[in-house]
Structure formats: C-alpha cells, structure tokens
Amino acid sequence: MPAPMAAPMVARMAGPRELTGKAASPGRALGPAFRAPAPAALPAPAGEDARAALAAALARAVEELRGLAAGADPQSAAVLDFQIEMLLDPEMVEPALRRLAAGDGAALAWAGAMDAHIRTLAADAVPAATNPAGEDAFAARAADLADLKQRVLDGLAGRSRADFPEAAIYVGEDMPPSVFLAHDWSKGGGIALAAGSTVSHVAMLARARGVPMVIGLGTLAVEEGEWLRVDGEAGLVLRGQIAGDEGAIRPDPPAADAPNASPPAGSGPLLSLSPAGRGSKGSVPPDAPSPGPSADRPAGPSIPFRLEANINSLADLDAVDPASIDGIGLVRTEFLFLSAAEALSEERHVESYRRILARVPGRPVRLRLLDLGGDKALPGLVEGGPGSLLGERGIRFLLAHPDLARLQARAILRVAAEGEVGVLLPMVTLPQEVAAVARLFEEEAVALARLGVPVRCPPLGIMVEVPATALTLDLFADAAFFSVGTNDLMQYLSAAARDNPAVAPLNAGSETALFRLLAQISAAARSLGKPVAICGDLAGDPEAVARLVALGFGDFSVAPSRLSALRALACPPVPVEG
C-alpha cells in the first residue's frame, strides 16, 4: 500500500486533469508520482567516464577493506591486508584498464581482468594427491580474487542502481528494463511514460508482471509526489481527481486488476495487446491457482499444441502454474540479473537456473544466452542504445566478449547436468556463430570436467529473429531446435524499430510479410526434422495462434499473463517429445 499522504491540494494542480496516451499494459494503479531523473543524470560509464567509475569503485573498495581490517582480529586482518595490497597493485588493475581502452564497459573490463588473474592462480594448482593438506594455498587465494572482483563490481553497480518508492507511479521519458526489474512491484504502482512503446521490453515486462502502464503521454508536467491514476486500459493518466472521489479510485493490487482487462483502444492487430480472447471472461490472474487446463476452455474443437512459459525474472515463476505448462520455452537470462555484478557472477547464474528447473521438474527449460544490446543495457557491461540494434547485440556481443559467454556457458553446463536444459542463441545470423558457441561450450565443458565438476553439454538451438537466418534456415542443420522471436523478426523485417512510436504502424503493418516468412520457416524446420517454437508476443494472441497452427506450428511459449488465454485454446498438454 502507498504511504498515506496528506490530501492532495486540487487547487495546486495545473495543466489538464486527464493526460491521454496509449495503453501499454492493462490494469489500473493509483499512487504518488515518482519523477525519474533525466537520463543525463545517470551517465553511462564509457571511455574516460568508465575509467573514473572504476577508479572510484576501487578506491571505495580499498576504503571499505581498510575499515574492515581496522576492527578485525589479526588473522582476518591479514586476509584483508592481502586483498588491499592486491587492489593497490597496478599489475592488478592494468589489464582492466587495457580492456577499458578496447571499449569494454567498466564492470566487464574489471570482471574479465579479474577472471584472467583467477585463472592464472588456479591454472597450475598442485594436484591434491601431491598435496597432503588437500588444498593448495596459492590456488585458495583465487577465492580472495573472486571476492575482490565482486566487491568492486558491487561498487560499480551501487552507482547505477536507482530504485524508487514502493507503490509509486514511475513517471519518465522511458524506463530502463533494469530499473523495472530492480523494483518491487508487489505493493502495486504503475508506469506513465512520455515516450515509450507498447512493444518495448519494459512494456513486455510490465504486461508479464501485471503492472499498469501508459506510454506516449508527451510532456509530463506532473509534480513529484502528486497522486496519479494510471489507467492501462483506456491509456489515460488522471491527475487531481483524488479528493472526494475515494469511492471510485482506490489503489488496487495489480494482479487482481490486470488480467480482467478489456482490450485497450488502439492496440495493433497482433502485437500482444489483443483481448484475452475467448477465455477473457473467466481468465485467471497470473498468480492465482489454476483451475486446471480445461476449466475455461471454450466449447468447440480445441487446437493441439504445446504450451510453454516465457520467464523474465524469478518472480515470474510464481505467476506460472507449473501443472499447466509443458516447460519453459524461453528464459530471457539478460533480465534475471539486475546489475553487471550479478550478471558476472557464475554462482548467481547457477542459482537462478536451478530455481527455474526446480519449478518445472521433468520438463524442458530453454535458457537463452544473454541478449544484451539494443534496448537491453546493463550499465557497466553493455551500454546498448538504438545503434546497437543493428550492431553488437545478442550472440554478436557475446562472441566479441567471450569472458562473459564462457561464464554463462560454465553455469549452464553445470546446471544441464541436473535437468533438461536447452540453450537458445540470440540474434544468430550465420551458421559459423553457432559453431563458435558450440566450441566455446565444449572447451568449458572439458575444463570443468578436468576439475571434477559434473557437466553436460546441452543442445544448442537458435532464435530465428534475423531475416537472413529465417530465409536460410536450411543452412542451420547444426542447430538442435529453432525458436522464432516474432518481435525482433518483425522489426528487422519491416526496418521499423519496435520502440519508435513514429514507425509503429509500419512495424505492425508488416504482418503479411511476417506470416509469409513464418510459412517458410515452418516448412524449412519440418524438412530438417527440427522442432520449431514461437516465443514472441505473437504467440500470446489467440487469433494469431490459430493462424500459426494452420502454418504447422505447434509449440508456443508465452508470458505468464497470456497462459490462461492460450490454455483456453489448447488441448490438455501433450506429452513432451523426446
């Protein structure tokens, strides 16, 4: 619940009482406005800024360690002194500075350099057999380096993390996905954006989480703390209507409100804002227990297909009734980690993947490698931006920064030994990219196995989202499976960015082109004998699903909030294919 505030003074209100925008995520929310700082206030560390950010984080880490050492017993102080000495050594920092000069962000540069130091220390550890103590004192120091790595990464992250009060209405030009993900939405709240797009990642996240969101509001002259009502169905933001109107406006928990949403006006024909379909009347809130696969199935013939869930965060797991899905068709791993520090922690990866596997025991989970770049930035790691939509994003970024790819590969190799894990490569353009990732996985598997860590090489599938790939699917026989990312495929096919409102009609209007290409993808996958799934927003639209089934698609992975609508169409889950 929002903190109680003094009754808003209606007299103070200036400007229109009703701001018209476009609905991006259904539901209604009431709360005090939180005005996001202008982007200029959050500079992305790059170049000289990145050097300064790293230097500041190092200085802060040394200071922290000195503080700890001052109050520590002699043995602990000795360990802390060692860490301080390490951080003060130019030899320690020099490789990170070289990486910065080569264009890495501060966090990636630091983590990559530290991983290299750690490898050097651990590389020729004395085998346990010739080391009666069972532990090599030098190799054990690698743990100190890992600790230092994390401490400095935390310092870097602390600077860029900017949360806002619970239950507030986030007001800003646009909203970075990392800010959305770092926020606790369980107390309610909503999003009102001056710009934004219904098909942006943050809009997708908001719909999946049931957070009301309105975009395209233009200049937003609201004051900090002013009470606002976000109407994610009508696409409106209301101001100054609180006093004397309590009966009508009450903060609602988003989950109770959102799933019963009626179709917002002006939504495109396909892209995810469609009505909840035949199931809408009795659809299930994402976090409510499922009434079972057949509870709200409409009369008439149902369509057989596999239904899987897309997962953007561990909180999404709670929104999924595991009994009603055939697996997790897509884990957008880039959203699991709120900071570069977390994304660069192998243990953090392992922990997150284990929790996802545990939610759907015995069923497949497809982990997509970090798809960073474009509108998915991770400060200190990837700055992103519209330029990188056609540049270094997805697998291109990972292959250019193999330290990060190897870290994620190690985590996946470890978890794959414990469950049915598949890997999806994002933004694949050429078969060589698949081969390069396969090599990387094999190398890491050998290295881990040598250390006695149980691993399994998971099958590598690809995202079909670059038109060149979609048109040459027959060349990708080495991929184990395909998953069509319709959102990106649509934007690259129409040459109309999905987060640019000015060209949104072109993006949505390229549906014919998209369906022709989908027909070709379906045929190519069939002739290769490879499974193909649809995991974009298109798969969450019951009308589109009927057309996709007609094209031969039978595997859909959708946001948790779309599961009930899709379940209404589907037969009871069919057994998972071998």
Added chain:
Amino acid sequence: MSEPSPAFPRERSGTRWQTEVEVTHGIGLHARPSVAFTRLAKSFPCAIEVAVDGSPDWLNGKSIVKIMGARIRRGTRLRIRAEGFRAEEAIVALGELVRRNFDEERKNARPDGRSDGRPDGRPA
C-alpha cells in the same frame, strides 16, 4: 638459520645490488608473506626485482600479483636485486625478512615453539 646476519651476503654491480636467499617459510610466499614482502619493498624508492630458482625472468618485487604469480614455495632460491637510491639497504632488509620467515613466528607464536610446515593463520 633465522638469525639476522649483520654481514648479509650481497653483491654489487655498478648501482645494482643483488642477493640470494632460500625460502624456509612453511608454505612459501603465500598471502601474508607476500604482503609483508611487497609492503617492505614499496617502502624503498629504488626499483626492486626478484627471480626464482635461476629463472631469467625478473619480476617486480613491489607487485603482489607478480610475487603470488611466481608461486614461491619452501626451498625456493630467491634472488633479489635492487637498483637506485637505498638499493643496498633494500636488499638487506628484504633478504632478512625472508630469512626471518617473514616475522611470522612472532605473530603466530605457538606454545610448543613449533613453527614448521603449517599454513599459518589462514582461515578455514
């Protein structure tokens, strides 16, 4: 063996001073001894380098990364050389630090007087 020698063996060549000493510390130059070594080295203005067991590679004696990376174990012959202001003083001080087992007996004095073999003070 661990008695500091007033006439510490050392050679001079031009402005450079050099010495050689055997590491007798239980486990070698791991974390704490490395800290002691590099902190002492950094207290001298001269350039200080070390080389291990006749290796031709000279490592920066003020860098804990380099010292740790050299994995200097018990029994290693450690050559230390210094060049510049107070070079002679530096190699004597560093050589004696190694011969004194990095002063760890004092920090980790055991009732039975044993000071061998055991990794000292490392938390489990």
